[in-house]
Amino acid sequence: MVRNTATSVVTIDRFIIEQEREHPGATGALSGILTDLALAAKMIANKVRSAGLADVLGSAGLENVQGEVQQKLDIIANETIIKAMDHGGRLCCMASEEAETLIPIPEKFSTGRYVLLFDPLDGSSNIDVNVPVGTIFSVLPQKTDGTHGTIADALQPGSAQVAAGYVIYGSSTMLVYTTGNGVHGFTLDPLLGEFLLSHPNIRMPETGAYLSVNNAYEQYWQEPVSALMRRYRGLDGQRKAMNVRYVGSMVADFHRNLLGGGVFAYPANAKSPGGKLRLLYECNPLAFICEQAGGAATDGTQRMLDVQPTELHQRTPVYVGSKGDIAIAREMLGAK
Numbered sequence: 001m002v003r004n005t006a007t008s009v010v011t012i013d014r015f016i017i018e019q020e021r022e023h024p025g026a027t028g029a030l031s032g033i034l035t036d037l038a039l040a041a042k043m044i045a046n047k048v049r050s051a052g053l054a055d056v057l058g059s060a061g062l063e064n065v066q067g068e069v070q071q072k073l074d075i076i077a078n079e080t081i082i083k084a085m086d087h088g089g090r091l092c093c094m095a096s097e098e099a100e101t102l103i104p105i106p107e108k109f110s111t112g113r114y115v116l117l118f119d120p121l122d123g124s125s126n127i128d129v130n131v132p133v134g135t136i137f138s139v140l141p142q143k144t145d146g147t148h149g150t151i152a153d154a155l156q157p158g159s160a161q162v163a164a165g166y167v168i169y170g171s172s173t174m175l176v177y178t179t180g181n182g183v184h185g186f187t188l189d190p191l192l193g194e195f196l197l198s199h200p201n202i203r204m205p206e207t208g209a210y211l212s213v214n215n216a217y218e219q220y221w222q223e224p225v226s227a228l229m230r231r232y233r234g235l236d237g238q239r240k241a242m243n244v245r246y247v248g249s250m251v252a253d254f255h256r257n258l259l260g261g262g263v264f265a266y267p268a269n270a271k272s273p274g275g276k277l278r279l280l281y282e283c284n285p286l287a288f289i290c291e292q293a294g295g296a297a298t299d300g301t302q303r304m305l306d307v308q309p310t311e312l313h314q315r316t317p318v319y320v321g322s323k324g325d326i327a328i329a330r331e332m333l334g335a336k
């Protein structure tokens with residue numbers, strides 16, 4: 001991978017503008033969305049960094065729409081993104097993992113032709129123990145005609161995405177995104193307060209050494225999932241054994257595998273027959289990024305990006321990672 005050098009410092013704003021120039025018909029709206037998201041990411045990064053100091057650790061004592069305990073930072077991150085994005089005149093609506101229904105653009109603001117879907121804080125149960133968390137986003141074109149978007153605008157297959165990305169609040173803060181023209185990573189320079197291009201044109205290795213899966217569910221997996229996991233771990237003698245690495249923040253696990261190769265899997269199991277992770281806020285954006293980096297993603301029956309969503313908070317099984325390793329999953333699971 002070619003690393004950026006000190007002589008060619010490229011800020012995310014400059015990179016976004018240069019990419020836009022390659023599309024002569026572009027209105028600048030998508031660029032504006034990405035720029036605003038980068039600002040929101042910096043604001044959330046600040047909160048995450050000082051979480052231990054600012055009394056924002058721990059549960060807020062509320063439950064979100066899926067019955068999960070919301071962490072204070074879940075709420076803060078959710079509000080931060082909404083407030084950074086609602087007045088730009090580029091969105092017709094938003095949807096968040098932390099909001100039950102579609103988030104409308106307030107009447108006092110103008111609207112635009114894009115939809116933003118997001119998981120404001122991914123891996124939030126890891127906050128209290130200082131383990132990396134993330135933010136995931138997905139941008140779709142509005143498909144209905146009104147000034148304000150409807151649920152139909154959010155319920156589009158992942159293949160309709162025009163941009164997707166994530167932020168990882170790790171040992172450094174990185175923003176990784178695609179607009180369908182490769183995958184590019186930016187590292188936040190904490191002194192400058194700028195995301196700088198550090199990982200241009202990320203390519204995922206064809207096969208990987210790491211498997212990210214929660215093995216605690218082994219007893220609840222059914223065939224052929226169990227056989228696939230045995231294959232990945234080299235237990236059936238058919239493949240070199242992968243090492244298991246599971247952070248419990250999808251963004252962190254995916255990021256490692258994107259750079260080094262590997263598979264992130266959250267299969268269906270007897271306790272969660274539909275899987276756990278959310279199609280619109282987690283699986284589709286990471287699947288788009290993965291494909292753009294040369295990888296692949298399936299729900300176990302078909303290409304992830306081809307799944308037609310039917311509800312906002314839909315969950316799905318997911319297998320996302322290096323192309324050769326996902327080909328094994330497709331074959332063993334009988335997926336298209």
Ligand code: AHG
Binds near residue numbers: 119123214
């Ligand atoms: P979120 O914090 O947005 O609810 O996401 C948590 C997700 C994902 O990040 C992670 O991979 C997975 O939940 C972990 O689930 P298990 O603890 O069941 O393995």
Ligand code: MN
Binds near residue numbers: 119123250282
């Ligand atoms: Mn999540």
Ligand code: MN
Binds near residue numbers: 074097119120121123
């Ligand atoms: Mn979340």
